[in-house]
Amino acid sequence: MTKAPPRDLTRSNAHYRRAVQRLPLGVASTFRYWGDDRTIYVDHGKGGRFWDIDGNAYVDYRLGYGPAILGYADARVDAAAMRGMNVGGVFALSTERELAVADRICNMVPGMDLVRFSNSGTEAVMGALRLARAHTGRESYLLIEGSYHGLFDAAMWMVNVEDWQPGGNLDPEVVSYSKGIPQDLKALAHLTPMNDPQKLEDVFKRHGSSLAAMLIEPIQGNCCGISATTEFVRLARSLCDQYGVLLIIDEVKTGFRVAKGGVQSLHGVVPDIATFAKAMANGYPIAAIAGREEVMRTFRYGGAAHGGTYTAHSVSLAAAEECLRILDETPALATIASYGEALKSGLSDILTRRGIVHSFTGHSSMFGLFFAPHAPDNYRDWKLSDYTFYDTMAHHLHDLCIICEPDSREPWFICEAHDAACLSDTLKAVETAVDLTLEQVQAAQ
Numbered sequence: 230m231t232k233a234p235p236r237d238l239t240r241s242n243a244h245y246r247r248a249v250q251r252l253p254l255g256v257a258s259t260f261r262y263w264g265d266d267r268t269i270y271v272d273h274g275k276g277g278r279f280w281d282i283d284g285n286a287y288v289d290y291r292l293g294y295g296p297a298i299l300g301y302a303d304a305r306v307d308a309a310a311m312r313g314m315n316v317g318g319v320f321a322l323s324t325e326r327e328l329a330v331a332d333r334i335c336n337m338v339p340g341m342d343l344v345r346f347s348n349s350g351t352e353a354v355m356g357a358l359r360l361a362r363a364h365t366g367r368e369s370y371l372l373i374e375g376s377y378h379g380l381f382d383a384a385m386w387m388v389n390v391e392d393w394q395p396g397g398n399l400d401p402e403v404v405s406y407s408k409g410i411p412q413d414l415k416a417l418a419h420l421t422p423m424n425d426p427q428k429l430e431d432v433f434k435r436h437g438s439s440l441a442a443m444l445i446e447p448i449q450g451n452c453c454g455i456s457a458t459t460e461f462v463r464l465a466r467s468l469c470d471q472y473g474v475l476l477i478i479d480e481v482k483t484g485f486r487v488a489k490g491g492v493q494s495l496h497g498v499v500p501d502i503a504t505f506a507k508a509m510a511n512g513y514p515i516a517a518i519a520g521r522e523e524v525m526r527t528f529r530y531g532g533a534a535h536g537g538t539y540t541a542h543s544v545s546l547a548a549a550e551e552c553l554r555i556l557d558e559t560p561a562l563a564t565i566a567s568y569g570e571a572l573k574s575g576l577s578d579i580l581t582r583r584g585i586v587h588s589f590t591g592h593s594s595m596f597g598l599f600f601a602p603h604a605p606d607n608y609r610d611w612k613l614s615d616y617t618f619y620d621t622m623a624h625h626l627h628d629l630c631i632i633c634e635p636d637s638r639e640p641w642f643i644c645e646a647h648d649a650a651c652l653s654d655t656l657k658a659v660e661t662a663v664d665l666t667l668e669q670v671q672a673a674q
């Protein structure tokens with residue numbers, strides 16, 4: 230069998246053995262552990278690439294799960310962050326720059342009147358759900374199957390598709406996706422499949438009057454880029470209106486990436502609340518909750534609590550001001566989308582020449598690659614599909630120094646700094662990885 234050139238991970242492997250003595254799984258976030266001998270430790274990043282501590286240079290399509298929208302170590306954003314550093318830290322008081330960033334967000338995203346800041350996507354969605362509950366006086370909420378809204382108890386419910394009989398009358402069971410989630414909370418979470426209008430109407434009929442919010446990621450950034458149709462998002466909007474439920478569009482991954490106004494602007498739907506994070510500050514930790522004035526004013530004494538020691542940190546805020554300016558005022562998003570198109574078309578050529586049926590989901594700036602004639606349009610279909618080809622190919626791509634998520638759920642993210650050299654390195658590696666995968670698949674038959 231053809232072999233991928235060996236990638237030297239000697240230092241990463243040695244570091245892992247030391248790190249695991251002090252850090253669970255040797256990492257700071259469970260998803261960064263890729264195996265005892267495949268966990269990478271980064272030395273530094275620049276543009277669309279990063280270098281590991283062994284000196285391997287990778288073209289990166291994870292981009293930290295999306296934040297590095299302009300590329301790593303962007304000089305413009307880093308200079309702004311430095312200006313933020315000169316402000317002096319956090320004061321448990323506000324600075325003027327908060328208003329400038331809030332203005333920018335409201336000018337970019339139609340229908341957003343007011344803004345509050347948070348430190349992470351998780352924190353923003355937690356705040357948005359609390360706001361919706363405080364505003365409506367209701368406690369339960371609706372999630373779309375396959376969605377991810379961060380690591381907090383209310384969001385960590387999923388459907389158990391493995392033990393489910395497709396084609397039957399029963400829906401898959403709702404289960405928590407981590408130990409440590411109180412089962413008592415389950416009664417508050419309802420789940421419904423993406424793009425199934427009948428089931429959406431049914432769930433509103435049954436539970437609409439007790440729902441505080443419906444949360445939706447119209448492009449599922451953690452589920453292969455599965456995308457809602459415009460009709461489905463509009464139906465969600467009108468059912469929310471009919472039942473007095475607040476629509477929360479989670480734009481943590483899509484915001485300021487798929488369009489200046491986020492995925493909501495592509496569907497022409499204005500939510501009551503939207504959450505933003507990743508692309509806001511090119512990797513500096515900041516997030517935002519934005520929304521309709523009447524709802525957002527529930528953030529007040531005696532209303533929904535919101536705040537935190539590091540909220541609107543001067544470094545992140547200055548980085549956000551510059552990153553959003555670049556996304557708003559320069560053709561960065563068009564550059565990103567056109568690289569994404571070129572990459573998809575290069576991938577398609579390679580696969581088509583080998584007779585490999587495939588399709589894409591999502592948006593050219595964050596797309597999922599799927600080995601079937603039609604991409605799935607909900608989590609049940611994805612889960613029941615064969616994604617071993619992708620998983621095997623991803624493994625080889627890593628060895629060839631192209632970084633995509635090891636499992637097919639995470640889309641490929643594009644940044645402004647991905648250039649012609651990144652593209653040609655990627656396509657060369659994909660050609661080899663696909664051939665290696667084909668050999669492996671054929672050998673297994």
Ligand SMILES: Cc1ncc(COP(=O)(O)O)c(C=O)c1O
Nearest residue numbers: 349350351377378379450481482
């Ligand atoms: C749609 C969505 N919401 C929320 C989150 C949580 O964000 P964070 O990882 O910054 O807490 C994520 C993270 O990937 C996300 O994709």
